[in-house]
Amino acid sequence: MERRSHLYGVLAEFSTPEGLIHAVERARAEGYRRMDAYTPFPVEGLARAMGLKRNMVPFVTLLGGLAGGLGGFGFQYWAAAISYPQNIGGRPLNSWPAFIPVTFELTVLGAALCAVFGMLALNRLPQPHHPVFNVGRFVHASSDRFYLCIEARDPKFHIAETAKFLQGLDPHHVSEVTDD
Amino acid sequence: MSASEPPINSPEIRRLTPVLGPGYTFGSVTDKISSIVLTRRTSFGWYVGFLISFGFSALMTIAIGWLFTKGVGIWGINIPVGWGFAIVNFVWWIGIGHAGTLISAILFLLNQKWRTSINRFAEAMTLFAVACAGIFPLIHTGRPWMAYYMFPYPSTMGLWPQFRSPLIWDVFAVSTYGTVSLLFWFVGLIPDLATLRDRALTKPKQIIYGMLALGWRGSVRHWHRYQSAYLLLAGLATPLVLSVHTVVSFDFAVAIVPGWHTTIFPPYFVAGAIYSGFAMVLSIAIPLRKAYGLEDFITMRHLDNMAKVMLATGLIVAYGYFFEFFLSVYSGNKFDLYLIQQRIHGPYSHFYYALILCNILTPQLLWFYKIRHNVLVLFLMSLVINTGMWLERFVIVVISLTRDFTPSAWGRYQPTFWDWATFTGTIGLFVMLLFLFVRVLPAISIAEMRELVAETSEAD
Numbered sequence: 001m002e003r004r005s006h007l008y009g010v011l012a013e014f015s016t017p018e019g020l021i022h023a024v025e026r027a028r029a030e031g032y033r034r035m036d037a038y039t040p041f042p043v044e045g046l047a048r049a050m051g052l053k054r055n056m057v058p059f060v061t062l063l064g065g066l067a068g069g070l071g072g073f074g075f076q077y078w079a080a081a082i083s084y085p086q087n088i089g090g091r092p093l094n095s096w097p098a099f100i101p102v103t104f105e106l107t108v109l110g111a112a113l114c115a116v117f118g119m120l121a122l123n124r125l126p127q128p129h130h131p132v133f134n135v136g137r138f139v140h141a142s143s144d145r146f147y148l149c150i151e152a153r154d155p156k157f158h159i160a161e162t163a164k165f166l167q168g169l170d171p172h173h174v175s176e177v178t179d180d
Numbered sequence: 181m182s183a184s185e186p187p188i189n190s191p192e193i194r195r196l197t198p199v200l201g202p203g204y205t206f207g208s209v210t211d212k213i214s215s216i217v218l219t220r221r222t223s224f225g226w227y228v229g230f231l232i233s234f235g236f237s238a239l240m241t242i243a244i245g246w247l248f249t250k251g252v253g254i255w256g257i258n259i260p261v262g263w264g265f266a267i268v269n270f271v272w273w274i275g276i277g278h279a280g281t282l283i284s285a286i287l288f289l290l291n292q293k294w295r296t297s298i299n300r301f302a303e304a305m306t307l308f309a310v311a312c313a314g315i316f317p318l319i320h321t322g323r324p325w326m327a328y329y330m331f332p333y334p335s336t337m338g339l340w341p342q343f344r345s346p347l348i349w350d351v352f353a354v355s356t357y358g359t360v361s362l363l364f365w366f367v368g369l370i371p372d373l374a375t376l377r378d379r380a381l382t383k384p385k386q387i388i389y390g391m392l393a394l395g396w397r398g399s400v401r402h403w404h405r406y407q408s409a410y411l412l413l414a415g416l417a418t419p420l421v422l423s424v425h426t427v428v429s430f431d432f433a434v435a436i437v438p439g440w441h442t443t444i445f446p447p448y449f450v451a452g453a454i455y456s457g458f459a460m461v462l463s464i465a466i467p468l469r470k471a472y473g474l475e476d477f478i479t480m481r482h483l484d485n486m487a488k489v490m491l492a493t494g495l496i497v498a499y500g501y502f503f504e505f506f507l508s509v510y511s512g513n514k515f516d517l518y519l520i521q522q523r524i525h526g527p528y529s530h531f532y533y534a535l536i537l538c539n540i541l542t543p544q545l546l547w548f549y550k551i552r553h554n555v556l557v558l559f560l561m562s563l564v565i566n567t568g569m570w571l572e573r574f575v576i577v578v579i580s581l582t583r584d585f586t587p588s589a590w591g592r593y594q595p596t597f598w599d600w601a602t603f604t605g606t607i608g609l610f611v612m613l614l615f616l617f618v619r620v621l622p623a624i625s626i627a628e629m630r631e632l633v634a635e636t637s638e639a640d
Contacts, residue, residue, distance in 0.1 A: 017634060040206060041371070041630040042403040050400050057408040061416075079332065079340035098344035101427055105352040108420045112360045112413055116367055119409035123402045126394035133397070139378040141398050142371070144206035144630075 006179040008131035009035075009151035010163050011138070012171040017043040020146035023169040024049040027150060030165060034154035038132065038147040040140075060118035061111045068110020073103040131177050149177060199294045200632055201476025209477075209629040213622050214379050216472050222619065225471065230615045236608020243601035244319055252322050254598045261581045261593040266320035267431075268573040269603050272456070273313035273610075274354065274428055275449075275569060278421055279457025280306025281361060284368070285417035288410075294485055296632050297477040300625045301468065301617070302461050303365040308613040309460070310358045312606040317350075319602075346430040353427040360420055364413050367406070370396050371627040425453040432576065438515040439523075439580035442507060448500030455493035455539075456569035458486050462562035464614060466555055468623060477624055480553055487552040490565065494543040497572075501540065515585055522583045523575065527592065531575050538568025 014020045017039065024037055028051065037046055073096075080086075081093035120126070132138050132149060141147050148171075150162050159176070166174050247254055257264040280302040287295035318324050330351045332340050341348045373393035380386045396402070429449035432440040462483065469478040508516035523532045542564050545551045552558065578593050617623065 037400040038398045039400065039403065040210075040375070040398055041627045041634070042407050043400075043634070046400050047404045052401065052404050055405045055408055057405045058412060061409075061412045065416075075332065076343045080343060084338060084340055095344055101346075101349040101423070101430070102343055102352045104423060105349075105356040105420075105427075108416050108423075109356045109359060112363055112416050115409045115412045115416070116363045119367075119405045120394065122405050123399075125396065125402070126391075128390070128395050130395065130397055138397075142375040142378045142396075143210040 007152045007159065008134075008177040008179050009149045009154075009157070010159065010166055011132060011135055011147055011149045011175050011177050012166040012169065013137060013140070013173040013175075014146040014148070014169075015144075015172050017046070017146055019170065020148060021046055021049050023148050023166070023171070026169055027148065027165075031156050032150050032154050032162075034151040034157070036149050036151070038138075038141045038149065040142050040144060040146075043146070056122055057115060057119050060122070061115040064114025064118070065107050065111030067114075069103055069107035071110070072106030073099055076102060131179050134180070135175050135177055137173060137175065145172070198479060198636075199296070199481055200629070200636055201479065204476070204629075204633055206630045206633055209633055210375060210379075210626055213477075213624050213626045213629065214375055216618070217376060217620060217622055218379055218381065218385070223471075226615065226619065230612060233608045233611035233615060236605050237612050238605075238608075239601050240315075240605020240609055243598050243605055244315075246598060247319055247602070248324070252320065254596065256593055256595040256599050258591060258593065260584065260589050260591045261578060263320075263577055263581065264593060265595050265599040265603060266316040268570070268577050269606065270313050270316040270320075271428055271449075271573045272570045273309045273316070273606065275425060275453035275456045276460045276566070277306040277309035277313065277357070277361070277457065278425060278450070278453035279461050280304070280309075281357075281364070281417050281421040282454055282457065283461070284364060285414040285421065288414045289418060293632065293635070294482050296628045297474075297624045298461060298465060298482055298486075299628070300365075300368065301464060301614075301623045303361065303368065304614065304617045304621075304623075305460060305464060306361050306457075307358070307365060308610050308617075310354065310361060311613070312610050314354065314358065315606060316602075346427065346434045349427045350431055353424045357420060357424045360413070360417055364417055367410060367413065368625055368628075369621065370394060370406075371398065372622045372625060374398065375626050376622070422450055425449045437580045437584055438513075438519040439504070439576065442504060444500055444503050444507070448497065448503075451493045451496035451500065452569060452572060455490060455497055456566055458490045458493070459562040459565035459569070462486050462490075462558055463566065466559040466562075468618065470555075472618070472623075474624065477629065483555065483558055484552045487546050487558060490562075491543055491546040494539065494546075494565070498540045501536070519580060519583055523579055526579065526583065528575065528579050528582075531571050532579075535568055535571040535575055538564050539572060542568070 012023065014023060020037055020039065020043065024035075024046065027035060028049070035050075037050060039046065076099040077094055077096075080095070080099075085093050087093075132141075132147070137145070138147065148166070150157060150166065152159075156162075163174055163176075255264060255266075257266075280299075283295050283302045284299040288299075318327050321327055330341060330348065341351075370393060373389050374396040377386055377389040377393045380389055426446040426449065429445035433442060433445040435441060465478050465482070465486075469475050505520055508520045523529065542561060545557075545561065551561075582591050582593060584590075
């Protein structure tokens with residue numbers, strides 16, 4: 001039995017970042033929303049052209065830092081004042097200045113772990129496979145080419161018209177992307 | 181400034197000393213850096229260097245094996261010098277690690293373009309230096325299989341670590357520093373691992389780099405979050421790097437031993453750490469650019485800037501030495517005064533003079549443009565400075581411990597063969613890891629170099 005592969009979208013290849021930004025702006029003006037751009041380095045202005053706003057990474061990092069800091073201090077207080085109190089010449093059990101270095105380190109640790117793993121989780125990484133990898137030319141996305149993929153789930157998507165629209169943006173190449 | 185001279189940040193000056201050689205495109209920087217890992221034949225020199233460093237790291241393994249068999253008695257440590265080489269080398273290695281984070285985090289926040297081509301291997305250097313540093317306190321415990329006692333875990337004794345002790349602060353500072361440096365390095369590597377995955381010619385390489393790249397595809401949404409995460413990591417690593425050597429200096433400064441109990445220690449340790457770290461980055465960068473023809477990426481501008489950072493931090497260190505001296509004289513404390521006298525006239529005075537020569541006098545040559553632009557002299561000077569920083573730690577640890585309050589507690593310290601074997605062995609391990617690193621991972625961040633190409637082509 002022949003397997004039918006599903007269409008994921010149409011991929012246009014550009015040779016300059018400016019060409020890609022221009023294409024993204026045109027596609028958005030045309031009404032396309034379900035699309036993604038792929039670049040070998042973070043292109044300035046592209047996120048704005050795509051209409052991306054703030055992301056959740058700073059918030060997740062803040063939570064991690066708070067958890068690390070409060071948890072770190074709380075644990076030290078609990079260990080030194082409640083779990084195993086030691087009276088050394090009547091010195092205070094909650095000797096908070098001495099707990100600051102570890103609190104600081106754990107704040108940074110919690111925030112850094114959340115920044116990295118939060119970023120990966122929000123990006124749905126690791127994700128070993130993605131339809132765009134089916135396009136042979138896509139290997140250049142990690143060296144010197146810039147891609148725009150208009151996805152089939154976009155309400156305005158129509159295979160022939162979308163391909164024609166992308167052809168009109170002066171791309172290097174346009175190809176169909178299939179699911180498998 | 182005379183009218184004929186262009187201002188320091190003018191395009192003319194920048195073109196004269198660029199951070200990137202002319203004529204590079206996105207494709208050609210990618211080709212050039214990835215070819216070192218993927219297509220270029222491993223040179224004979226690489227094998228020679230690798231084998232020598234492997235030999236030394238094998239020596240370290242033997243030394244540690246013998247240590248575990250016989251105990252710390254094979255070292256030169258005694259009472260009063262209970263710390264000896266282990267702490268000297270620990271502080272030295274941790275200090276070296278600082279430049280990597282400084283370059284990748286602080287220079288990133290300050291938007292210094294010249295950091296781009298040196299941050300990757302400087303971060304790798306940090307990781308390897310922290311690994312070498314971590315070995316020493318671990319094996320110095322005498323019973324390293326009990327090292328987990330230092331971490332808070334629910335034990336049957338119901339006991340917790342002493343959180344008021346600088347030694348426990350050290351455990352947290354160094355392990356956090358190692359973890360965050362690793363995260364920072366790995367996050368920077370993800371896009372480059374994707375490049376290697378896409379350009380690898382053999383199946384095993386594609387699979388290994390592919391798994392490490394986590395399926396990175398360069399989506400703009402991913403980059404958007406990636407850049408936030410990278411900026412936040414830089415912001416977090418900046419106070420962290422300053423805290424680590426501060427905490428290390430607390431190991432000394434919190435004690436009441438003469439020569440240790442001073443408030444100048446934290447800033448002066450941090451400056452010394454950056455000083456030795458930049459010296460080590462130069463010691464690595466100069467042979468690296470020569471061996472792989474990377475003179476267009478690691479330009480004279482980079483070497484010049486690093487030399488200037490060394491000069492500045494070297495002057496802070498010199499100020500620290502002067503202030504230590506001044507404070508003992510000014511305070512009139514007889515133990516501190518005696519310690520200073522022992523540094524100058526005591527049995528270890530030759531170490532102190534060598535320290536002044538290496539760390540204060542030699543770097544003054546860096547005031548001269550000609551010296552900063554002489555690659556060989558810079559390389560030799562970076563080795564001299566690293567020796568000087570090692571001597572500094574030796575002077576601080578050994579002279580103070582052998583000359584504290586009561587003459588009956590005075591002593592001498594003589595490192596043994598096994599001390600030297602462990603120390604040179606960690607240098608071997610460090611160099612071996614660097615050899616492996618340049619062979620299997622891109623030593624320069626390819627994605628950031630593409631960004632630099634985009635920015636420099638805009639500027640022209």
